[in-house]
Amino acid sequence: MKIGIIGIGNMGSSIAKGLLGQNELYLSNRGSNLEFFKDKEVYIMGNRKVVENSDYIILAVKPNYYKEVIDEIKDLLENKVFISIAAGFTLEKLENLLGSDKKIVMTMPNTPASVGCGMSILCPNSNVSDDEFSNVLEIFSSFGKAIKIDENQFDAASIVNGCLPAFVDLFIEGLSDGAVFCGLKRDISYKLILQTIIGSAKLMEESGEHPGLLKDKVTSPKGTTIEGVKALEENNFRAGLIKAVEASFNKAKNM
Ligand SMILES: NC(=O)C1=CN([C@@H]2O[C@H](COP(=O)(O)OP(=O)(O)OC[C@H]3O[C@@H](n4cnc5c(N)ncnc54)[C@H](O)[C@@H]3O)[C@@H](O)[C@H]2O)C=CC1
Numbered sequence: 613m614k615i616g617i618i619g620i621g622n623m624g625s626s627i628a629k630g631l632l633g634q635n636e637l638y639l640s641n642r643g644s645n646l647e648f649f650k651d652k653e654v655y656i657m658g659n660r661k662v663v664e665n666s667d668y669i670i671l672a673v674k675p676n677y678y679k680e681v682i683d684e685i686k687d688l689l690e691n692k693v694f695i696s697i698a699a700g701f702t703l704e705k706l707e708n709l710l711g712s713d714k715k716i717v718m719t720m721p722n723t724p725a726s727v728g729c730g731m732s733i734l735c736p737n738s739n740v741s742d743d744e745f746s747n748v749l750e751i752f753s754s755f756g757k758a759i760k761i762d763e764n765q766f767d768a769a770s771i772v773n774g775c776l777p778a779f780v781d782l783f784i785e786g787l788s789d790g791a792v793f794c795g796l797k798r799d800i801s802y803k804l805i806l807q808t809i810i811g812s813a814k815l816m817e818e819s820g821e822h823p824g825l826l827k828d829k830v831t832s833p834k835g836t837t838i839e840g841v842k843a844l845e846e847n848n849f850r851a852g853l854i855k856a857v858e859a860s861f862n863k864a865k866n867m
């Protein structure tokens with residue numbers, strides 16, 4: 613496939629790395645963040661040239677630059693598929709900026725894409741054909757898992773998808789601080805916490821069991837775990853998570 617990516621920062625470079633080798637890749641970036649790609653099989657050029665050469669164009673600049681870049685390239689998008697990864701850009705907003713006749717897929721990937729372990733949600737507008745959408749799914753599957761999601765589910769799903777890595781990072785950092793407070797060496801704490809989180813996620817995925825049930829299997833009567841669970845509840849752990857998702861959701865709606 614001929615794929616163009618405009619904006620090679622955190623997400624653009626993660627996506628480009630996942631796509632290396634199997635596709636014709638056209639990249640552009642304002643500034644000089646393309647060192648990694650200089651000796652790779654990619655074409656580096658300006659924004660308009662990227663669009664001219666590609667069939668699928670991923671716009672990976674920050675949301676506040678979206679309008680500026682769309683104005684620069686929108687006359688070149690006839691019969692091409694425009695792919696958004698920006699927070700807060702609904703299909704309606706994108707159609708208003710690009711034209712309602714354009715082929716648009718709104719998506720939300722996440723940063724684990726950079727290690728081939730991303731999770732992406734995708735939602736096409738009605739101008740995108742089934743074959744074109746399959747190709748976009750294939751593009752996003754090359755750096756992790758990708759699923760189609762209904763437009764009315766997209767806003768809430770995009771918070772879980774896009775913002776969650778930062779929430780998980782805070783969780784890990786806090787757990788490590790607790791372990792260090794209790795005397796554990798920092799590097800050992802990260803090793804244990806990371807493997808335990810990966811293992812807990814895998815256990816839940818493979819067993820299909822409810823998280824409450826898996827928690828019950830760890831908590832013995834009068835044991836150590838239930839003490840920690842009580843402390844978490846007293847400090848509004850779950851209410852805090854609900855509020856965090858709600859706050860990010862409200863922000864996305866008002867961008
Ligand atoms: N960072 C994250 O966790 C996630 C970000 N996103 C979305 O991805 C998009 C990009 O975010 P990041 O990669 O974090 O930003 P970033 O700032 O790391 O990368 C953006 C890149 O675009 C370049 N750029 C700016 N204006 C340009 C222009 N006119 N032409 C060409 N290149 C230009 C910048 O030089 C920079 O390298 C945003 O819309 C964000 O909402 C989506 C999912 C997760």
Ligand SMILES: O=C(O)[C@@H]1CCC=N1
Pocket residue numbers: 698699774775
């Ligand atoms: O907050 C941000 O800017 C990005 C968008 C989705 C996740 N993080």
